[in-house]
Amino acid sequence: MSAIAPTRHLSRADDGRPAAPVRVVHLGVGNFFRAHQAWYTEHSDDADQWGIAAFTGHSRRTADELASQDCLYTLLVRHESESLPEVIGSVSAVHVGSDLTALVDHMASCDVGVVTLTVTEAGYCRNEEGGLDLGSAAVQADVSALRAGRPDSLDTVPGRLVAGLSARRDAGAGPLAVVSCDNVPHNGAMTQRIVTELAQQVDPDLAGWVDANVSFVTTMVDRITPRATDADLADARALTGVEDAALVVTEPFTEWVLAGDFPAGRPAWETAGARFVSDVKPFETRKLWLLNGAHSIMAYAGSIVGHETVAEAIMDPEVFGWVEDWWDCAAQYLTLPEEEVAAYRQALFDRFANPNIRHLLAQIAADGSQKVPIRALPVLRAARANGQLPSGATRFVAAWIAHLRGNGAPVNDVDGAALTALAQGPVREGVAAVLEWLGVDDLEVSALVEQQVAELEARSTNP
Ligand code: CS2
Numbered sequence: 001m002s003a004i005a006p007t008r009h010l011s012r013a014d015d016g017r018p019a020a021p022v023r024v025v026h027l028g029v030g031n032f033f034r035a036h037q038a039w040y041t042e043h044s045d046d047a048d049q050w051g052i053a054a055f056t057g058h059s060r061r062t063a064d065e066l067a068s069q070d071c072l073y074t075l076l077v078r079h080e081s082e083s084l085p086e087v088i089g090s091v092s093a094v095h096v097g098s099d100l101t102a103l104v105d106h107m108a109s110c111d112v113g114v115v116t117l118t119v120t121e122a123g124y125c126r127n128e129e130g131g132l133d134l135g136s137a138a139v140q141a142d143v144s145a146l147r148a149g150r151p152d153s154l155d156t157v158p159g160r161l162v163a164g165l166s167a168r169r170d171a172g173a174g175p176l177a178v179v180s181c182d183n184v185p186h187n188g189a190m191t192q193r194i195v196t197e198l199a200q201q202v203d204p205d206l207a208g209w210v211d212a213n214v215s216f217v218t219t220m221v222d223r224i225t226p227r228a229t230d231a232d233l234a235d236a237r238a239l240t241g242v243e244d245a246a247l248v249v250t251e252p253f254t255e256w257v258l259a260g261d262f263p264a265g266r267p268a269w270e271t272a273g274a275r276f277v278s279d280v281k282p283f284e285t286r287k288l289w290l291l292n293g294a295h296s297i298m299a300y301a302g303s304i305v306g307h308e309t310v311a312e313a314i315m316d317p318e319v320f321g322w323v324e325d326w327w328d329c330a331a332q333y334l335t336l337p338e339e340e341v342a343a344y345r346q347a348l349f350d351r352f353a354n355p356n357i358r359h360l361l362a363q364i365a366a367d368g369s370q371k372v373p374i375r376a377l378p379v380l381r382a383a384r385a386n387g388q389l390p391s392g393a394t395r396f397v398a399a400w401i402a403h404l405r406g407n408g409a410p411v412n413d414v415d416g417a418a419l420t421a422l423a424q425g426p427v428r429e430g431v432a433a434v435l436e437w438l439g440v441d442d443l444e445v446s447a448l449v450e451q452q453v454a455e456l457e458a459r460s461t462n463p
Contacts, residue, residue, distance in 0.1 A: 007243040010069040015242075016089030019071065020051035024267070025106045025164070027157060028118040029054040029062055029094065035075060035225040035250035037116050037181055041090040043272035050267040051092030053106045055160075057119065058097055065245040066094040073246035076228075076236050078356040085240050098153060100163060107164030108171035113264025115164070116179045117191070118221075121370035122414045123157045124184070124194050128439075132158060132197040139198075146202040158198045165195070165214065166206050175213040175263035181221045183292055185284060185374055188218030188260055217260030220283040222291065224251045224310075224351060226359040251357055253347075257283040282335055285378075289330040290341075291348055293375045293396065294323045298352075299364035300399035303408030306461040310359040314352040322399075325392030326379075333382040365409035369419055372400045373438060380445070389444055391452075398452035401434045405453070407460040427453050 012018060024041065026033060033054070041050055054071075056062045066073060071091040077084045095102040106112055117123075127133040134140070142159030145151035146166075154160050161178070168176065178195070180187035195214070199207035228249045236247050256274040270276060277283070295310065301322055302313030313319045331341050376396040383390035404411060404423035411420055422433040431450045435441070 007237055007241055010072040010074070010087060010242055010244060012070040012072065012089070016070075016072050016087045017048070019089070019092035020048050021111060022051045022053040022092050022106060022109075023111050023265075024050055024052045024114045024116060025103070025112055026052050026054045026116045026118070027057075027097070027160065028120070028123070029056045029066070029091075030118055031225045031227060031248045031250075032221075032223070033116075033118040033181070034073060034088065034091075034246075034248045036221055036223045036254065036256065037118070038088055038090045039075060039223075039254065040256055040269045040272045040274055041267050042088045044267040044269055045271040046268050047090060050090070052090055052116075053093040053095065053102070053112075054091050055095050055099070055103060056097045057123070060096050062246070063094050063096045066091065069244065069246065073248060074236055074240060074242060074244045076232065076239075076247060076249045077252055078249060078354065079252050080354055080356055083235060083239065083356065085236060097160070100151065100154060100160070103160060103164050104167040107176075108167040108173050110171075110173045112173075112176065114177050114179060114262065114266050115161070116181055117157065117161075118181045119157045120367065121182060121184055121374075122367050123182070124190065125156050125158055126190070126194065130190060130193065132194045134197075134201070143198070143201045146198075158194050161195055162198045162202060162206070165199070165210055166203070169206060169209045169213070175215065177215045177217050177260065177262045177264065177266065179217040179219060179258070179260075181219055183221070183288060183371075183374075185288065186218060186281075188216040192216035213263075215261040215263055217258055217262070218280045218284075219259075220255070220257040220280050220287055222255040222287055223253065224357060224359060225249070226357060227363060229358060231358075249357070251351060251354060253351055255283075255287075286334055286336060286341070286344060288375055289334065289379060290327060290344060292371070293326055293330060293379070294348065294352070295364045296368070296371055296375050297322055297326055297396050297399060299361045300368070300403040300408055301395065301456060303361040303365065304399065304402055304456050304460050307361060309361060310352050310364070311355055311357065313361060314349065320349075322392070322395055326396055327392070329383055329388075329390040329392040330379045332386075333379055362409040362412070365403060366412045367414055368400050368403065369413050369415040372397065376400075377438065377440070380440070384442060384445065389448060391448065394445055394448045395452045397435070397438070397440075398431075398449045399456055401431055401449065402453050402456040402460070404434065405430055405457070407457060407462060427457070
């Protein structure tokens, strides 16, 4: 029997660096935040000045795991031929998302100047028009709790943000920047709208204070970060000799483009490679359509024909053909030079094909109700307005509908019950009901989507 090498746990006494003073608050300590914003902060020239107080969504486990290793964690960067571990020390404090006392204390501190968010598309509680979903029970509960003052518990992200901003105003702690890092178009303006609409419901004066004091920064974020597997944990342990329950696995590529003001300062993220621009839109659209759009097509169509990961799906010539069909269509409506789009497509292919990254299609398939409308519909609409019937865009929608009808990756969606009910029955009826939900009223599109759903269902490995 071979001896098992002794392992140890990360601690500031032995690893990384001293914790920096808390000046950034982050909501949503998922893997993505730890591979992206926390990495940029770690690599900024002034990292010793900018510690992050990170809040989970609901998970106590993530908070406990990170707290037990002094908020340090290993980031395992998976290149095609090697994997490089790095200890990240930019998180200085970690709290469970429900810990409102800690949130309010940090946000009311003049030391804190930035709040970043990775709370997923669904976390913003948007309605179909993009405003705050005042009809949702969770939002209503938070409105009542905030109106009553000093709430003990708030469940929604907008609710928690408004509680923090209200405390900041009361403390006279001054202006700050709120930075959404989720894959939603115009994420700065979108967050501003949600927060302002909630503040209006609770206290119109607070809405005025937010307007005068809070800068909502728009960003495009990119780094493929699959959930770590047991094999990843074992690899990291073998490479580092450390038992890290909070391990994060990611790819070498990373990109962050931001636009907006930081009235209370910010880490020198540009020294770590972040780009500050006046308009994020061209970058945002390029990434949302080409990267995220291709991801969704693979997640639905690729899983329907039997693939489990992105790397497997993109190496299947048929699935790659569907992705290219989509890219050809989307590329016509991007306002970027052709060569730049071609280079980006090639780079995406290489990133998707990285055999060392096991990115599950089922992970990407989640919450299609929040993703498909913003990834597929702008291209479909632009093409229709241009007199085209774009098979690459209709197949995107068709693959999602086939998925909602029980094919491929399991449905795991905030609106899953309603959508799977709509999609059931004969193909024609299922397609009509989901297209109506998407606001697509177009006979030619319906006919092509029906045909493509039928084709995909005929190929389904789990009909
Ligand atoms: C993916 C994204 O799960 C998904 O919807 O498309 O998380 C994607 O991996 C990231 O945006 C990459 O930056």
